Amino acid sequence: MRSESKWAANRTRLIAVSLSLLCVGVCPPSQSSPLGGAPPKRKDADRYAVMSVALDEVTKDWRDLIVLIQSDTLSARGVEPMLQLCPKVPEEFAAADQDFRRRLQKSVSLANRFLLNLPYILSGPSGFDGRDIVFPREMNRSSSLKRSEGTFFLSDVGFDQPRTHAVVFVAYECGGLCGTRSLHFLRNHEGSWLPARSPR
Numbered sequence: 001m002r003s004e005s006k007w008a009a010n011r012t013r014l015i016a017v018s019l020s021l022l023c024v025g026v027c028p029p030s031q032s033s034p035l036g037g038a039p040p041k042r043k044d045a046d047r048y049a050v051m052s053v054a055l056d057e058v059t060k061d062w063r064d065l066i067v068l069i070q071s072d073t074l075s076a077r078g079v080e081p082m083l084q085l086c087p088k089v090p091e092e093f094a095a096a097d098q099d100f101r102r103r104l105q106k107s108v109s110l111a112n113r114f115l116l117n118l119p120y121i122l123s124g125p126s127g128f129d130g131r132d133i134v135f136p137r138e139m140n141r142s143s144s145l146k147r148s149e150g151t152f153f154l155s156d157v158g159f160d161q162p163r164t165h166a167v168v169f170v171a172y173e174c175g176g177l178c179g180t181r182s183l184h185f186l187r188n189h190e191g192s193w194l195p196a197r198s199p200r
Contacts, residue, residue, distance in 0.1 A: 012178055048113040049193045050157045050166045054184040056117050057195055064144055066133055066149045067120040069110070078103040079155055079169050082181045093165050093185050100158020100167040108156055119145060148172025164188045
């Protein structure tokens with residue numbers, strides 16, 4: 001019993017990973033869910049590339065699972081309390097962070113334009129039932145795949161003006177004390193978005 005309460009306490013601590021410039025918090029799911037009518041769709045290749053890289057980072061150790069993604073982005077109400085716990089934003093990402101915080105004021109609807117290493121399902125207004133699975137091109141369609149226990153919620157992506165730096169927030173909610181929150185910083189290197197592992 002003691003080890004269970006110690007385990008539960010450890011899951012709710014915020015972990016700052018400064019070397020990877022990633023703010024990760026394992027904490028209860030936020031009280032708010034993305035709301036709103038039918039927000040406009042984002043059809044921007046950079047935006048989906050950044051979100052895909054961030055999701056691939058979080059799911060890199062997953063095997064035989066289908067990623068579930070909420071179709072509307074998070075708004076400020078679901079993200080800002082967690083941002084207060086994150087370390088200072090690196091100076092080179094200041095402009096992207098400013099755009100990121102501006103974009104939090106409005107939720108947008110996402111489309112099936114992710115390029116993930118795992119299959120995924122983008123939720124609709126009524127959830128995930130009856131939705132088609134989107135498979136990576138090089139992946140065999142295996143019947144042994146299972147849906148993940150939780151759902152990913154993404155913020156919209158903030159960019160600097162030349163689109164060389166990006167910031168995106170990723171939350172994974174799986175019930176009770178299960179879940180993670182992470183703020184991702186990415187750089188565009190020769191047309192490819194890559195996680196920022198160290199400051200420049």
